[in-house]
Amino acid sequence: MAHHTGKEFDITVYGATGFTGRLVAEYLARTYPASSGIRWAMAGRSAEKLAEVRDEIGAPADTPLLVADAGDRSSLEALASQSKVILTTVGPYQLYGNALLAVCAESGTDYVDLCGEPAWMSQKIEQLGDVAKASGARIVFSCGFDSIPFEMGVFFLQQHAMKTLGKPCSSVAGRVLKMQGTFSGGTVASFKASMAAAMETPALIDIMRNPFALAEGFQGPKQPSSSKPREDDAVPGMWVAPFFMAPINTKNVHRSNYLQNHAYGEDFMYNEMVVAGPGEKGEVIAGKIAASGGGMTRDDAPKPGEGPSKDEREAGHYEILFIGQTKDGEVVQAGVQGDRDPGYGSTSKMIAEAAMCLIKDRADTPGGIWTPAPAMGEALVERLQANAGLTFEVRASGLDAK
DSSP: OOOOTTOSEEEEEETTTSHHHHHHHHHHHHHSOGGGTOOEEEEESOHHHHHHHHHHTTOOTTOOEEEOOTTOHHHHHHHHHHEEEEEEOOOOHHHHOHHHHHHHHHHTOEEEEOOOOHHHHHHHHHHHHHHHHHHTOEEEOOOBTTBHHHHHHHHHHHHHHHHHHSSOOSEEEEEEEEEESOOOHHHHHHHHHHHHHHHHOTHHHHHHHOTTTTSTTOOOSOOOOOSSOEEOSSSTTEEEEEOTTHHHHHHHHHHHHHHTTSTTOTTOEEEEEEEEEEHHHHHHHHHHHHHTGGGTTOSSSOOTTOOOOHHHHHHOEEEEEEEEEOTTOOEEEEEEEESSOIIIIIHHHHHHHHHHHHHHTOTTSOSEEEOHHHHHHHHHHHHHHHHSSEEEEEESSTTOOO
């Protein structure tokens, strides 16, 4: 059991003055006002800046403001001692997240983040997995666009397959049909930090390449290649291109399977790509997506702390299709849609609901380092649909989106 008794705050948003943290705080202020009985706090390095953000987002004047610094362990211990769950948006986590994660794991404090840094995650699972099991801390990485819509989308599809066919899909293809809106400056900074670390330590490159890098030593079958544009077998007639988040999402999906005692099967196959379009035009677009590295290496991406305007966030959306096949060739499909831009508007709502779900619906999940599906399951699907603007739906055939 996580140590929740006597803690003053349900949720503390650490990094509340950053771009994403501010959106999370704004979401909590709007969705969980004082009358909801949820007590939450904003934390960051500067009391002055916290007060400024609190007023700008229209949070109540008595919203608690906590000063803490990633480099000052005692300030992080004070945060943990007051909070049931710490929701942190302060990345790259490999640079700024080590002390906070250790404090939470040791003190039995629940923790959610937006981490998409597989080498760091793999290292932390090894260092702190048993510590968290012993303390009761539930640590959940990757609670934003990477990887909730994907990891929970596969979970939702597999639940449907089990209910209707009595068995899981032995292979699933994740296909990004639509994505409007930019990914975050923090995502780009994390990607660059991961690449820089990999240049210094070649062993990290193997972790980046291995789809089972987070499955704690389990190594499944060779997975389908998704590194080059090709005509799709999952969505016939369409050209698909590499998806820049596939490396992290794929690792999280396989970790989820591992943490659910291989509910999807030990020989489970998963691949994730972007649908570029049909025919020759699709082929050209797929080639352009591949050449741009999915846009991750561009210099005009937002800087950490910057991001799209409210209008841009509200105009954003995404849609992902999951096509699953059982060993006997039966096909099931599901769609996941989000009603804001993936990198900020939707991410800020998803991580907030993941934190809520952990403390309100899933008190029985034991300590350890988790992925969202095994930690929260259907309770999170319900919350995301009720509050966070996501829809999960079974589809008859793939491209008939509503």
